[in-house]
Amino acid sequence: MERKIAIIGAGVSGLLACKYTLENGFKPIVFEARSGIGGVWSQTIESTKLQTPKSFYQFSDFAWPNSVTETFPDHNKVMEYLQAYAAHFNLFPSIKFDTKVTSIDRLVPSDEDEHSWDLWGGTGKPFSSSGKWNVTVQEARNVSSATEAYQVDFVILCIGRYSDLPNTPDFPMNKGPEVFDGKVLHSMNDDLAAELINGKRVTVIGFQKSAVDVAAEVANRNGVRYPCTLLFKTVHWMVPDYFLWSTFRSLNRWTELIIHKPGEGFFSWLLALSLSPLLWLSSKVVESCLKWTFPLKKYNMIPGHSFLNQISSCMFTVLPRNFYDRVQGGGLSLMKSRSFTFCKNGLVIDGETTPLVTDIVIFATGYKSDEKLKNIFKSTYFQKQITGSSAPLYREGIHPQIPQLAILGYADSPSILRTTEMRSKCLAHFLAGNSNLPTIKEMEHNVMNWEKSMRLYAGESYRRSCVSVLLQKYSNDQLCKDMGCNSKKEKMVFG
Numbered sequence: 001m002e003r004k005i006a007i008i009g010a011g012v013s014g015l016l017a018c019k020y021t022l023e024n025g026f027k028p029i030v031f032e033a034r035s036g037i038g039g040v041w042s043q044t045i046e047s048t049k050l051q052t053p054k055s056f057y058q059f060s061d062f063a064w065p066n067s068v069t070e071t072f073p074d075h076n077k078v079m080e081y082l083q084a085y086a087a088h089f090n091l092f093p094s095i096k097f098d099t100k101v102t103s104i105d106r107l108v109p110s111d112e113d114e115h116s117w118d119l120w121g122g123t124g125k126p127f128s129s130s131g132k133w134n135v136t137v138q139e140a141r142n143v144s145s146a147t148e149a150y151q152v153d154f155v156i157l158c159i160g161r162y163s164d165l166p167n168t169p170d171f172p173m174n175k176g177p178e179v180f181d182g183k184v185l186h187s188m189n190d191d192l193a194a195e196l197i198n199g200k201r202v203t204v205i206g207f208q209k210s211a212v213d214v215a216a217e218v219a220n221r222n223g224v225r226y227p228c229t230l231l232f233k234t235v236h237w238m239v240p241d242y243f244l245w246s247t248f249r250s251l252n253r254w255t256e257l258i259i260h261k262p263g264e265g266f267f268s269w270l271l272a273l274s275l276s277p278l279l280w281l282s283s284k285v286v287e288s289c290l291k292w293t294f295p296l297k298k299y300n301m302i303p304g305h306s307f308l309n310q311i312s313s314c315m316f317t318v319l320p321r322n323f324y325d326r327v328q329g330g331g332l333s334l335m336k337s338r339s340f341t342f343c344k345n346g347l348v349i350d351g352e353t354t355p356l357v358t359d360i361v362i363f364a365t366g367y368k369s370d371e372k373l374k375n376i377f378k379s380t381y382f383q384k385q386i387t388g389s390s391a392p393l394y395r396e397g398i399h400p401q402i403p404q405l406a407i408l409g410y411a412d413s414p415s416i417l418r419t420t421e422m423r424s425k426c427l428a429h430f431l432a433g434n435s436n437l438p439t440i441k442e443m444e445h446n447v448m449n450w451e452k453s454m455r456l457y458a459g460e461s462y463r464r465s466c467v468s469v470l471l472q473k474y475s476n477d478q479l480c481k482d483m484g485c486n487s488k489k490e491k492m493v494f495g
């Protein structure tokens with residue numbers, strides 16, 4: 001019997017899921033709300049470029065063309081690369097563009113008791129003879145269009161973590177954007193165009209990659225005449241791109257020995273324990289180099305957490321070129337504050353006596369990825385499995401309590417493309433009946449073990465659904481083991 005698979009999203013993750021399911025003999029249908037592939041790369045600000053070196057953000061069977069010579073290609077080149085990949089593996093015919101999935105609902109026989117299962121979906125298998133998913137879709141650009149339903153045997157959610165549902169803070173009544181005479185945008189807005197920003201006083205909120213990129217771009221355009229303000233709560237370590245390149249290069253089997261790994265044996269544990277001072281030392285060396293290279297002290301930009309904490313929680317922010325030159329030159333002003341509210345002509349900032357007069361406020365404060373994921377489920381039972389601090393995913397792809405479904409691209413990592421490719425291969429292998437899942441209890445135990453290891457290095461910065469730089473290789477080894485291959489024999493500098 002032909003098993004039907006629905007893939008939701010045609011960004012990097014959806015393309016990978018599509019490629020590997022096709023390769024394993026399935027005929028997946030990919031629903032994509034936008035008119036094209038690429039997800040985040042198809043709609044971003046002009047200055048966005050890869051912050052992962054391109055050789056680490058590369059499909060294992062489809063290299064970057066020789067014409068792309070830079071280590072960190074810009075978003076246009078990433079898009080061309082993804083288009084070429086999709087064309088090469090003939091993925092386009094499987095994709096239904098401009099089609100938004102409004103909900104998914106699991107149809108089960110009335111006598112099914114999912115709470116008493118020991119095995120995922122009752123059998124531990126990807127497909128069930130009775131359970132199906134109902135996928136409801138609608139024309140993406142016409143909210144009043146008729147809905148259509150598809151019944152499928154398995155759903156792969158690839159809806160992305162850094163897109164669609166903006167995360168903006170709540171404000172007390174009469175202290176939010178409604179009282180502000182200027183314009184309020186989110187970094188994902190299409191109208192974040194140059195004309196809008198030119199000659200305007202702009203304040204960017206946040207301190208992650210999008211925030212510093214947007215602020216640098218605005219400062220570039222407006223110069224010292226209309227300085228841009230970057231307003232943030234917490235400072236993170238920002239590293240120059242050449243530095244990141246060498247960090248990635250230094251990750252090999254030797255560095256892996258220094259860290260505690262989930263489920264490690266006694267000797268591994270002992271070795272990691274005895275070598276742990278090296279890890280602490282290298283973190284301190286990096287911090288000293290950054291403090292020495294950039295005027296962090298002068299601008300009160302030394303983070304309260306260690307560099308190790310930060311890379312262990314998947315927070316990588318590449319310092320835009322000439323960032324501190326712009327600060328020193330007066331085109332960019334850095335402001336740290338716990339909170340702020342809006343007033344008629346700008347922002348009232350906690351600890352400041354006068355309001356910050358501004359014309360445009362751009363929130364670069366991320367996305368509500370958990371909520372987006374939760375909202376796609378019709379059943380409150382499944383919604384509740386997602387809430388909390390992100391979904392506890394076995395092998396960062398399978399929720400032990402949600403059968404016949406996988407989530408790809410949700411776990412952050414230094415190269416989402418690499419990790420998702422490995423997971424897609426592994427998932428397709430499982431779908432083709434070539435591997436099994438452990439019991440639900442074992443999966444949950446495994447998730448907890450990973451969490452413990454990650455917390456050890458991430459400390460207070462810990463967030464779920466992240467495979468840190470240090471554990472990426474080990475994570476791939478686990479996936480490889482599931483598929484019966486030995487990753488240690490493969491040529492893999494990283495992941």
Ligand SMILES: Cc1cc2nc3c(=O)[nH]c(=O)nc-3n(C[C@H](O)[C@H](O)[C@H](O)COP(=O)(O)OP(=O)(O)OC[C@H]3O[C@@H](n4cnc5c(N)ncnc54)[C@H](O)[C@@H]3O)c2cc1C
Binds near residue numbers: 008012013034048050
């Ligand atoms: C500015 C920026 C820079 C980045 N740089 C890097 C980097 O250097 N290295 C790195 O590893 N990662 C980077 N990332 C992370 C990036 O998100 C991933 O690398 C990867 O592109 C994510 O792909 P995805 O397919 O999982 O998600 P997305 O790219 O978000 O794609 C999700 C797709 O799903 C579609 N979709 C969502 N909901 C629905 C629905 N209900 N119905 C139908 N379709 C739906 C969306 O339209 C979208 O096309 C960056 C992200 C951003 C925002």
